[in-house]
Amino acid sequence: MRPLVLTACTIISAIGLGAAAHVQALRARSGGLRPNDFEPTAGGWIGRIAGVEAYRLPASLSAFDCRNNRLTDMALHTDGFADAVRAARDVYGAGRMAVVMGTSTSGITAGEEAYRQRDTASGALPAWFEYDLTQDPFSLGRYVRTVLGLRGPAMVVSTACASSARAFIEAAQLIHSGVCDAAVVGGADSLCRMTLHGFAALELISPTPCQPCDAGRSGISIGEAAGFALLERLDAPRRNDATGARLALLGMGAASDAHHMSAPHPEGAGAVRAMQQALRSAGMTPAEVDWVKLHGTGTRANDAMEDLAVFEVFGAAVPCSSIKGWTGHTLGTCGILEAVIAGQCMAEGFLVGCLGVDAVDPDFRADVVVANRERPIRVALSNSFGFGGINCSLVLGHVA
Amino acid sequence: MSTLTARIVGVSVWGPGLEGWPASQPVLAGEVDYAPTVSPAPPPAILSANERRRTGPVARLALTVAGEAAAMSGLPLDRLRSVFGSGNGDGIVVGSILADLTKPGEQERLISPTQFHNSVHNAAAGYWSIATSCRQPVTCLACHDFTWPASLLAAMAEVTVHEEAVLLCVYDHPMPAPLDAKRGLIAPFGLGLVLAPAGQKGGMAEIEVQFAPEPPPDNSAVPYQPALRALAAGNPAAHALRLLETLARGVQDRHALTYLDGRLDVTVMP
Numbered sequence: 185m186r187p188l189v190l191t192a193c194t195i196i197s198a199i200g201l202g203a204a205a206h207v208q209a210l211r212a213r214s215g216g217l218r219p220n221d222f223e224p225t226a227g228g229w230i231g232r233i234a235g236v237e238a239y240r241l242p243a244s245l246s247a248f249d250c251r252n253n254r255l256t257d258m259a260l261h262t263d264g265f266a267d268a269v270r271a272a273r274d275v276y277g278a279g280r281m282a283v284v285m286g287t288s289t290s291g292i293t294a295g296e297e298a299y300r301q302r303d304t305a306s307g308a309l310p311a312w313f314e315y316d317l318t319q320d321p322f323s324l325g326r327y328v329r330t331v332l333g334l335r336g337p338a339m340v341v342s343t344a345c346a347s348s349a350r351a352f353i354e355a356a357q358l359i360h361s362g363v364c365d366a367a368v369v370g371g372a373d374s375l376c377r378m379t380l381h382g383f384a385a386l387e388l389i390s391p392t393p394c395q396p397c398d399a400g401r402s403g404i405s406i407g408e409a410a411g412f413a414l415l416e417r418l419d420a421p422r423r424n425d426a427t428g429a430r431l432a433l434l435g436m437g438a439a440s441d442a443h444h445m446s447a448p449h450p451e452g453a454g455a456v457r458a459m460q461q462a463l464r465s466a467g468m469t470p471a472e473v474d475w476v477k478l479h480g481t482g483t484r485a486n487d488a489m490e491d492l493a494v495f496e497v498f499g500a501a502v503p504c505s506s507i508k509g510w511t512g513h514t515l516g517t518c519g520i521l522e523a524v525i526a527g528q529c530m531a532e533g534f535l536v537g538c539l540g541v542d543a544v545d546p547d548f549r550a551d552v553v554v555a556n557r558e559r560p561i562r563v564a565l566s567n568s569f570g571f572g573g574i575n576c577s578l579v580l581g582h583v584a
Numbered sequence: 585m586s587t588l589t590a591r592i593v594g595v596s597v598w599g600p601g602l603e604g605w606p607a608s609q610p611v612l613a614g615e616v617d618y619a620p621t622v623s624p625a626p627p628p629a630i631l632s633a634n635e636r637r638r639t640g641p642v643a644r645l646a647l648t649v650a651g652e653a654a655a656m657s658g659l660p661l662d663r664l665r666s667v668f669g670s671g672n673g674d675g676i677v678v679g680s681i682l683a684d685l686t687k688p689g690e691q692e693r694l695i696s697p698t699q700f701h702n703s704v705h706n707a708a709a710g711y712w713s714i715a716t717s718c719r720q721p722v723t724c725l726a727c728h729d730f731t732w733p734a735s736l737l738a739a740m741a742e743v744t745v746h747e748e749a750v751l752l753c754v755y756d757h758p759m760p761a762p763l764d765a766k767r768g769l770i771a772p773f774g775l776g777l778v779l780a781p782a783g784q785k786g787g788m789a790e791i792e793v794q795f796a797p798e799p800p801p802d803n804s805a806v807p808y809q810p811a812l813r814a815l816a817a818g819n820p821a822a823h824a825l826r827l828l829e830t831l832a833r834g835v836q837d838r839h840a841l842t843y844l845d846g847r848l849d850v851t852v853m854p
Binding site: 278279280288292295296299300302306307308309313315316320321322325326329335336337338339340341342343344350353354356357358360361362363364377378381382383384385386437438439440441443444445446453454457570571572573574 | 678
């Protein structure tokens with residue numbers, strides 16, 4: 185594929201608000217997980233963003249109010265992102281800019297609260313509950329498009345934990361087919377009771393902070409995050425006298441396991457295929473990749489499968505690590521969050537290792553990195569997998 | 585503005601009084617009066633008994649239309665890329681989880697693991713890939729009342745970029761109480777299309793789409809038949825009825841679908 189540049193990025197997660205805060209935490213090896221104080225009965229540890237409860241949406245958009253749209257608004261106003269989109273809008277026109285978002289549960293916390301307040305006699309939901317603008321998945325797309333004043337097509341992708349990774353693919357296809365000139369891509373997923381209890385029901389919540397790739401790993405820690413990037417063609421005119429290398433999406437691949445609804449294919453059939461397609465789409469060989477940013481959730485099954493898949497594609501030559509020990513598994517947002525983190529690591533010239541690992545699983549054959557490594561990273565491959573057997577891989581690099 | 589072009593090589597429909605393409609084609613063509621009936625989609629024979637048991641009405645609706653359109657295309661099922669679109673997803677499952685989470689008198693009630701994995705928006709697409717052993721890419725969109733133009737546009741972009749056939753499956757099912765008071769759909773409805781790269785021979789018609797950031801200049805997207813207009817207005821997937829009627833009649837048509845504050849212009853040429 186023709187590369188696309190990410191000309192502006194923003195991320196918020198449990199380790200900080202903004203890209204610089206993430207770099208600082210990653211360099212200091214300071215994680216963001218804490219005991220589950222959001223829904224204690226579900227147990228485990230969580231990656232919770234500070235300040236969400238007190239945050240307020242602009243008064244004109246208060247009908248959108250829910251935890252997910254608060255995260256969204258916080259991220260849009262971090263890292264100068266909304267201003268960068270405004271500058272691009274002046275160049276392209278609002279109608280030539282798409283919005284492609286990924287989320288698994290959107291604003292379902294509003295629905296959870298509404299169900300708690302059902303009328304005891306009739307069972308009716310309270311009048312304040314704005315389903316369309318909160319719980320409905322498209323709420324996220326509408327909100328971002330409204331705040332940024334864009335008029336191009338908007339889409340919300342909901343493919344479980346691969347949602348925002350897959351959103352990159354949709355956005356790239358809209359640009360490459362000429363439907364739009366640029367796209368705001370990303371996503372938001374916020375802590376909610378449904379997801380916490382759902383993963384607890386599947387017995388996939390780790391009682392300790394999650395330990396991706398560890399021999400003793402015992403499940404995930406759920407986190408929340410929001411992140412966005414402005415995706416443009418490689419020949420996009422530079423604005424504001426920007427110079428230097430730019431983060432770029434060089435390739436992308438997607439594949440289905442066709443195996444099971446909630447368990448990954450044991451040999452990682454879909455994951456292998458997604459990674460190979462992403463490399464093919466980037467026109468690269470495995471040896472040209474400097475870092476595989478694992479999906480690395482911390483479940484027994486995911487990490488074992490992913491090790492097999494990475495070893496099959498890359499052998500033991502390419503270092504790989506998971507970011508979920510810092511932020512928790514941010515579900516539909518992990519694709520954008522971890523892509524932007526990978527971009528930051530590339531810009532800073534360090535490879536971030538896994539957090540919370542005592543001993544790497546001795547059965548793993550891929551080169552799992554624990555301690556951070558100072559080294560240039562030219563190309564990274566980022567994996568995101570999800571329920572329904574969906575696998576997405578993105579190849580990221582820097583271009584002049 | 586780019587116009588995207590593809591060839592329609594498979595079509596399907598399921599909804600009240602529209603039980604599959606062969607039975608519905610004369611109705612959609614206006615040759616037989618529309619007589620809506622309660623029409624739940626059948627259990628999908630394409631799934632193993634074990635998986636079939638886990639599917640509810642929403643996944644069955646999606647699998648029914650996906651299966652019929654894919655079969656009509658004659659293309660190998662495991663070769664089709666797919667785009668699934670649904671505004672509500674499985675509101676029945678989500679509603680039941682929300683109810684379980686707030687059962688009065690019970691502080692802590694575990695939700696069913698099967699219900700949880702069925703609640704994801706891509707559940708139907710996951711069942712489809714399992715049923716067909718298809719490892720091709722799949723995406724799932726959720727765009728409220730604009731799910732039909734959004735999914736059609738995404739599928740057309742995918743065909744254009746990859747030059748491979750794409751199965752487009754768009755479906756929506758009414759919500760259970762009490763969510764139905766907040767999000768009212770009048771009946772289940774779904775359709776499937778198989779879109780092949782432009783220039784291929786055969787199939788039913790050529791389709792072109794183009795996005796424009798201005799609203800439709802007219803109400804050209806309403807169904808030809810007045811009897812179908814309530815259904816078209818009452819389910820986001822049924823916004824496709826105008827296109828289905830056009831295919832059933834074998835005529836040329838140009839209509840504009842409302843897409844947020846813009847529109848998707850759709851041109852069909854037999």
